[in-house]
Amino acid sequence: MSRVRTRPTRDDTREKLFEAAARVFEEQGIGGASIEAIAAAAGFTRGAFYSNFTSKDELIFAMLEDHVEQSVRRCLDLLAQHQNLADFLEALRTMDRSRQDPLGRSPLLHMEMILFVARAEKRRPELAKRLRARRKLITDIVTATAKNGGRNNALNPEWTGAVVLALEDGFRLHRLIDPETTPADSFLRAITDLHRAIGVASA
Incomplete structure (x- = not known):
């Protein structure tokens, strides 16, 4: 029986990035937080971040x-x-x-x-x-x-x-x-x- 993989929707991805960014901002400060740190905290790659936001x-x-x-x-x-x-x-x-x-x-x-x-x-x-x-x-x-x-x-x-x-x-x-x-x-x-x-x- 084949296993069906469900990909997260764009809204789900954005929500996870919002939550992760909030945690990273609180820990590192907004100015010091990097895109890499935010993406990693959300469990995504840098590419996944850029597929949703340009900066x-x-x-x-x-x-x-x-x-x-x-x-x-x-x-x-x-x-x-x-x-x-x-x-x-x-x-x-x-x-x-x-x-x-x-x-x-x-x-x-x-x-x-x-x-x-x-x-x-x-x-x-x-x-x-x-x-x-x-x-x-x-x-x-x-x-x-x-x-x-x-x-x-x-x-x-x-x-x-x-x-x-x-x-x-x-x-x-x-x-x-x-x-x-x-x-x-x-x-x-x-x-x-x-x-x-x-x-x-x-x-």
């Missing part, structure tokens, strides 16, 4: 893109189930983060990759696309939850999206620097408090 920079952009896409998908799924902002925030708080992509599981690596890309001016437009996608996601959430809460005119969704995103990144950085005084749920607690304050002010 380490392209791999990094792909990891950031994948992180944004997964974040958008996850949040929109939650929003479809919890259109009230308080319920949505609670669903975010209790979400299982162990199954997220490498950047979702490691805020430090996520921040390091953003800084690595931002240091080169020519790379910044690509990074800006990811920033706009994250901002649009928050703007859509603000719009949907405000409508469901009867506050259509209470907030400027675009500006609120920008403020909320800056708040999230700020708390992420603060937690990396001083985790003792910055609990893991600081961002969600802040958004919950702001939501309550806006509710009182508009009542």
